[in-house]
Structures are given as C-alpha cells and as structure tokens.
Amino acid sequence: MKTGKTSILGLYGWALLEVRAFWPHLGVVLFLGLLAAPLALLAPVPLKIVVDSVLGGETLPAPLAALMPAAVANAPWANLAAALGLAAAIAILTLIHRTGEWLFREWVGERMVHAFRSRLLGHGIAVAAGATSPQATQDLAYRINNDAPALQWTALYGFIPVIVSLASLAGTFWVTASINLPLALIALATTAPTMALIHLTQRRMRGKWHGVKQQESAMQAIVQEVLGAVRLVATYGQEAREIGRFRGGSWSMVKAKLRTMAAEGALGAAMTLSTAIGGMATLYVGVVEVQSHVLTVGDLLLVIAYTVHLYEPLQAIGSHIAGQQQAIVSAERAFALLDEKPAVADRTGARPLGRAVGDVAFRAVGFAYPGRGNGGGVGAVLRNVDLEIPAGSCVGIVGPTGAGKSTLVNLLMRLADPDQGSILLDGIDLRDIRLADLRRQFAVVSQDSMLLSMSVADNIAYARPEAPLADVIAAAQAANAHDFIMALPDGYATRLGEGGARLSGGERQRIALARAFLKDAPILVLDEPTSALDRDTEAAIVDSLERLMRGRTTFIIAHRLETLRNADRVLRVADGRVTMEPRLVFDETAAAA
Numbered sequence: 001m002k003t004g005k006t007s008i009l010g011l012y013g014w015a016l017l018e019v020r021a022f023w024p025h026l027g028v029v030l031f032l033g034l035l036a037a038p039l040a041l042l043a044p045v046p047l048k049i050v051v052d053s054v055l056g057g058e059t060l061p062a063p064l065a066a067l068m069p070a071a072v073a074n075a076p077w078a079n080l081a082a083a084l085g086l087a088a089a090i091a092i093l094t095l096i097h098r099t100g101e102w103l104f105r106e107w108v109g110e111r112m113v114h115a116f117r118s119r120l121l122g123h124g125i126a127v128a129a130g131a132t133s134p135q136a137t138q139d140l141a142y143r144i145n146n147d148a149p150a151l152q153w154t155a156l157y158g159f160i161p162v163i164v165s166l167a168s169l170a171g172t173f174w175v176t177a178s179i180n181l182p183l184a185l186i187a188l189a190t191t192a193p194t195m196a197l198i199h200l201t202q203r204r205m206r207g208k209w210h211g212v213k214q215q216e217s218a219m220q221a222i223v224q225e226v227l228g229a230v231r232l233v234a235t236y237g238q239e240a241r242e243i244g245r246f247r248g249g250s251w252s253m254v255k256a257k258l259r260t261m262a263a264e265g266a267l268g269a270a271m272t273l274s275t276a277i278g279g280m281a282t283l284y285v286g287v288v289e290v291q292s293h294v295l296t297v298g299d300l301l302l303v304i305a306y307t308v309h310l311y312e313p314l315q316a317i318g319s320h321i322a323g324q325q326q327a328i329v330s331a332e333r334a335f336a337l338l339d340e341k342p343a344v345a346d347r348t349g350a351r352p353l354g355r356a357v358g359d360v361a362f363r364a365v366g367f368a369y370p371g372r373g374n375g376g377g378v379g380a381v382l383r384n385v386d387l388e389i390p391a392g393s394c395v396g397i398v399g400p401t402g403a404g405k406s407t408l409v410n411l412l413m414r415l416a417d418p419d420q421g422s423i424l425l426d427g428i429d430l431r432d433i434r435l436a437d438l439r440r441q442f443a444v445v446s447q448d449s450m451l452l453s454m455s456v457a458d459n460i461a462y463a464r465p466e467a468p469l470a471d472v473i474a475a476a477q478a479a480n481a482h483d484f485i486m487a488l489p490d491g492y493a494t495r496l497g498e499g500g501a502r503l504s505g506g507e508r509q510r511i512a513l514a515r516a517f518l519k520d521a522p523i524l525v526l527d528e529p530t531s532a533l534d535r536d537t538e539a540a541i542v543d544s545l546e547r548l549m550r551g552r553t554t555f556i557i558a559h560r561l562e563t564l565r566n567a568d569r570v571l572r573v574a575d576g577r578v579t580m581e582p583r584l585v586f587d588e589t590a591a592a593a
Contacts, residue, residue, distance in 0.1 A: 011328055014335055015155040018116065022155075025108045029156065032101040033164035037171045039094050044305035046087040052298030053079040109152035117148045120334060126342035141224070142217040143337050150330030157327070176306040179299055180289060183282050187307045190278025193270075205267075208260040209329040215253035222246050282307045343416050346435050353437040357426050358391035358522045358553035360412065362578075366420035367404075367411060381407050383576040385421070391522075394554045396564040399573035405557045408573060409525050412555070413442050443521040445545075447528040449512030451503070456485055457492040459511055463519040471518060479513035479544045506541065513544050524554040 019026070052058040054076050124140045177184035226233060226242045233242055286303055289295040295303070365385040381404040389395055397405045411418055414430050422429045430438060443463070451459050460475055461467045472492065476482045484507055488494040496502050503511065509529065516524065526545065546566060558564050570581045 011331055012159050019112050019155045022112055029105050030160050033160055034167055035097055037168040041175055042090050044302050046083040048298040048302045049083040051301055052296055109156045112152050113149050116151045117144055120144045120148055120337055123338055127340050139217050142220045143333050147330040147334040150327040153327035154331040172306050176303060179303055183286055183303050186285060187278055187282050193274050212256045212260055213329050215256050219249055219253055222249060344414050347431055350434045351432055353433045356441045356522050359426050360389040361424040362387040364421035365418045367418045380576050385578045391553050393568050394549060394566050396567035396570040397557045403573040405573050409555050414438055441521055442523050442525055443516035443519045444525045445512050445516050445529045449508050451496055451508055455493050455495050460514045460518055462515055467518055475514040475518035478517045479510045481510035481514050509541055516548055522552055524552045526556045528557050
C-alpha cells in the first residue's frame with residue numbers, strides 16, 4: 001500500500017476484509033441505523049396534526065383516524081390527544097433505538113479494535129525483530145496504540161453512516177415530493193454545490209492529516225527516547241535541551257493540526273451556507289404555495305421539517321467525509337504496517353523440528369545491513385564465512401567492536417537471513433525449519449539482560465510459561481539466584497519494575513541465567529554476559545555459566561580471557577572475515593584486537 005495513494009473505496013474494502021469475522025454484527029448495525037429514517041420521518045407528523053386537525057379543523061390522517069372510535073374521531077380534544085400520544089410514542093421509540101444502537105455499535109467497535117491491535121502487535125514483533133533503527137520500533141508502537149482504533153471508524157463509521165444517510169435522504173425526498181414536488185426539487189438542487197465541494201476537498205484534507213500523523217509519531221518517538229535515556233539526560237543536565245527539542249517538534253505538530261482544522265472549518269461553513277440558501281428558497285416558494293392555497297399551513301410546516309431533515313443527512317455525509325480523513329489516514333498507516341515484510345518468515349513447507357543435536361555449519365555466508373552494500377562485496381559485515389561446529393562445542397567469538405560478532409549469532413538464530421550462502425543446523429538449512437521451532441533451540445544471556453515488568457517467577461519462566469514453580473525454583477538455584485530472590489518482599493511473586501529496575505546488574509544477570517536454565521535449550525548464546533559486572537559478581541556468575549554450558553553447543557561473545565577459558569576454539573571476526581583458531585592462550589588485548 002502506498003500511503004496517501006490508495007483510494008477511499010480501496011481502504012474501506014481493506015477494512016471490511018480485515019473485520020470479516022464481524023460482518024454479521026455490521027449487518028445488525030446497518031439495520032439499526034436504517035430504522036432511524038422512519039422514526040425521523042414520523043417526528044414532524046404530530047405538529048401537522050396540531051396545526052391542521054386541532055387548530056384548523058381538518059380531519060385526521062386516515063391511518064390515525066382508523067385507530068380512533070368513530071364518535072370522537074374529529075373532536076379537537078381527541079385530535080390533540082392523538083397528536084400528543086403519537087409524539088410520546090415516537091420519543092420513546094427514538095430513545096430506545098438510539099440507546100440500543102449506540103451500545104451495540106460501541107460493543108462491536110471495541111471488539112474489532114481489540115482483535116486488530118492484537119494482529120498488528122503480532123506482525124509488528126516480526127517486523128521489529130529485524131529492525132535496525134529505534135525510530136522504526138517507536139513508529140510501530142504509535143501505529144499499534146494510536147492508529148489501530150481507526151479501524152472501527154473506517155469499517156464501522158465509514159460506509160454504514162453514508163448508507164444510512166443516503167437511505168434517509170432518499171426516503172425524505174420521496175415523502176417531501178409526495179407532498180410538493182417543486183419544493184423537494186428545489187431542496188435537492190441546492191445540495192449539488194455541497195456534494196461537489198466535499199468531493200474536491202477530501203483528498204486535500206487527507207494529505208493534511210498525513211502530515212499531522214507524521215508529526216504526532218515523531219513527538220511520541222522523542223518522548224520514548226528521552227524517557228528511555230532519562231538517566232543520561234539528568235546526568236549531563238540536558239533537561240532544558242530535551243524539553244526544547246520536544247517543544248519545537250510539538251509546535252510544528254500544533255501548526256499542522258490547526259491548518260487542517262481550519263480547512264475543515266471552511267468546508268463546514270460552506271456546507272452551512274449552501275443549506276441555508278436552500279432553506280430560504282424552500283421557505284419562499286412554500287409561502288407562495290400556501291398563499292395560492294396549493295398547500296396548507298400544516299403541509300408547509302411538514303415540508304420545512306422534512307427539508308431540514310433532507311439537509312441533515314447531506315451535512316452528515318459532508319461532515320462525516322471531512323472528519324473521516326483523519327481516520328482514513330490512521331487506517332492507512334495501520335494497514336501499511338501489515339504490508340511491511342518481516343526480515344524473516346517461514347518458507348512454504350518449512351519442516352518442524354524437535355530438540356536439535358546442535359551441529360552448526362556456515363556455508364559461504366555473506367551478509368550486509370540494508371543500505372551498506374551486499375553480502376559479497378564492499379560494505380558487507382560478513383563475507384564468505386565457512387564454519388563447521390560440532391554439537392557440544394564451546395566456541396569463543398572475538399574481534400573489534402562493530403566487526404560483526406553479534407551479527408554472526410543473530411544469523412544463527414535467524415533474526416536475519418544471509419544475503420548469500422546458507423546456515424545449517426543438524427544438516428538442515430535454517431530457512432527450511434519452522435521459525436518457532438528454530439527459536440526454541442536457543443537460550444540467550446546477553447550483556448544487558450532484558451526483564452519485563454512482571455513477577456520474578458514469570459520472568460524466569462518466560463520461555464516456558466507453563467513450568468511449575470518447583471522447576472522455576474530449581475532453575476534459580478542453579479543460577480545462584482534463589483537466596484536473593486527469597487530476600488525480596490514477595491519472593492518469587494515480587495513484581496519487577498520496567499527493565500528490572502528494582503534489581504542490581506548482577507541480580508538481573510542471574511535472573512537471565514535462571515531463565516536459560518529453565519528453557520534447557522541445546523544451543524546457548526552468551527553475548528558478553530559478564531562485561532558490565534565487577535570481578536566478584538562476575539566470579540559468582542561464571543560458576544553458573546559453566547554449569548549451564550555443559551552438554552550444549554555454546555557461543556560466547558567476549559573480551560575477557562576468563563570468560564573464554566572453557567572455549568574449545570575461537571572465531572576471530574575482522575574486516576568481514578571469520579577465521580577459526582584452535583584454543584590458544586591470548587591476553588585480553590589480543591582478544592579485543
């Protein structure tokens with residue numbers, strides 16, 4: 001989908017396909033909406049009865065007269081009672097209809113947004129897993145949180161109100177024409193400029209709302225970035241600078257929104273002027289018709305009421321289309337997210353995989369990040385990598401910062417696919433294995449262990465949510481984490497702050513180790529797991545790491561010699577090349593070089 005280029009009908013069609021599970025519900029919403037037209041057409045009838053039958057001495061309309069006893073059918077008090085009773089009945093039915101329609105419509109809309117947000121999040125995770133820019137993930141968050149609700153405005157409030165308004169317009173015109181055709185035609189003719197104006201301005205309004213949405217997304221990105229680095233901002237005393245950066249972007253967004261609202265206001269004013277001219281023309285001709293005894297005063301009042309009702313759906317359509325541009329832009333952005341292709345996805349016919357043995361092979365692998373060349377030449381992070389790693393091996397990975405050490409293991413876990421060559425697990429190309437099954441083969445402990453704002457037990461059992469508490473405790477004991485967990489206020493039920501803010505670095509690392517123990521995967525990836533720890537904490541964690549590595553194929557990205565002391569071999573990554581070395585004694589400077 002090309003943002004801003006898709007037709008409105010195309011967007012509505014996409015929205016309807018997206019909510020096809022709710023089509024029966026949308027049918028009920030449409031039916032309830034159409035019921036509003038006959039109730040609205042009945043609303044002016046009591047006024048006509050009062051003017052013509054109570055005050056003017058005319059007979060009651062035949063349907064009402066048939067419901068009344070013949071003895072009192074034409075009595076003024078009976079006609080007044082009939083008018084009041086009809087008005088009360090219409091008011092009660094209208095109240096019941098509006099309340100029921102509103103509640104049902106909101107219920108359907110919220111359920112649709114709930115399902116759509118879940119789908120966007122699932123797709124967004126797949127897209128973000130291969131994203132290289134934090135701005136990309138921040139924009140994904142904005143689309144999921146802020147743009148997703150537009151689905152209900154597109155699918156529920158998009159075409160249904162237009163259909164209801166057109167049906168109301170057709171019914172009102174038919175009833176008005178049956179009373180006086182010239183007046184109905186005059187009222188209809190004055191609507192043409194309004195419809196033309198709506199058609200001419202809608203694409204321009206849509207473009208303006210695109211600019212507003214981009215500004216809003218940029219503002220959210222700044223807020224997330226600043227709050228995510230709040231300690232850095234405070235430490236360097238840059239609060240005023242960041243506030244100024246936010247204010248500058250926010251003011252640009254405000255100006256863009258005000259320009260858009262001004263355009264909407266101008267459209268609304270033009271629509272009001274057009275309908276006012278039509279109303280005056282209808283009133284003038286109607287008075288002439290009454291003076292010529294073509295219409296009664298009651299008929300004129302009825303026609304005027306219907307003329308107002310004739311303009312209401314037109315104004316509703318115009319206001320709806322103008323107001324819908326914001327929702328359409330949001331829906332377009334949300335659908336565009338679904339258009340984005342994940343960096344990796346299951347191949348057709350990908351095979352399942354149980355527990356892997358752990359043999360790994362790289363065959364002529366080349367890789368480059370987008371915009372930085374290709375996997376075979378200049379700009380490549382890795383070029384022509386050939387490796388054979390037997391199951392159960394412990395492999396150290398060393399090299400300068402940015403050489404591609406993490407990229408190597410990311411390709412192994414299939415967070416990205418190589419541009420050239422293939423990577424095999426137990427002799428099977430990774431791309432031929434179901435992605436969910438492949439990811440179950442890995443446990444990862446990284447330098448900055450990620451914890452979520454849930455309980456300690458839930459963090460440890462993140463890869464195995466169904467694990468009993470006894471297994472969670474056993475994993476924590478294996479990671480030397482049990483004692484400090486029991487010292488927390490609620491033990492394993494203690495809820496952690498965002499990113500595990502309530503724990504020290506060493507405690508977070510041991511929770512991550514316990515998570516790896518519980519997952520019990522055949523391949524272990526250790527991405528500089530002790531580089532941010534002091535020597536004493538590192539020593540305690542290294543003991544747990546050694547137990548965790550037993551019987552597993554292990555990849556260790558490290559700079560410290562102590563971390564690599566159990567490595568069977570060392571991979572040196574430099575200048576796009578990966579060379580295999582036997583286990584050597586080398587100092588830390590050599591390891592990092």
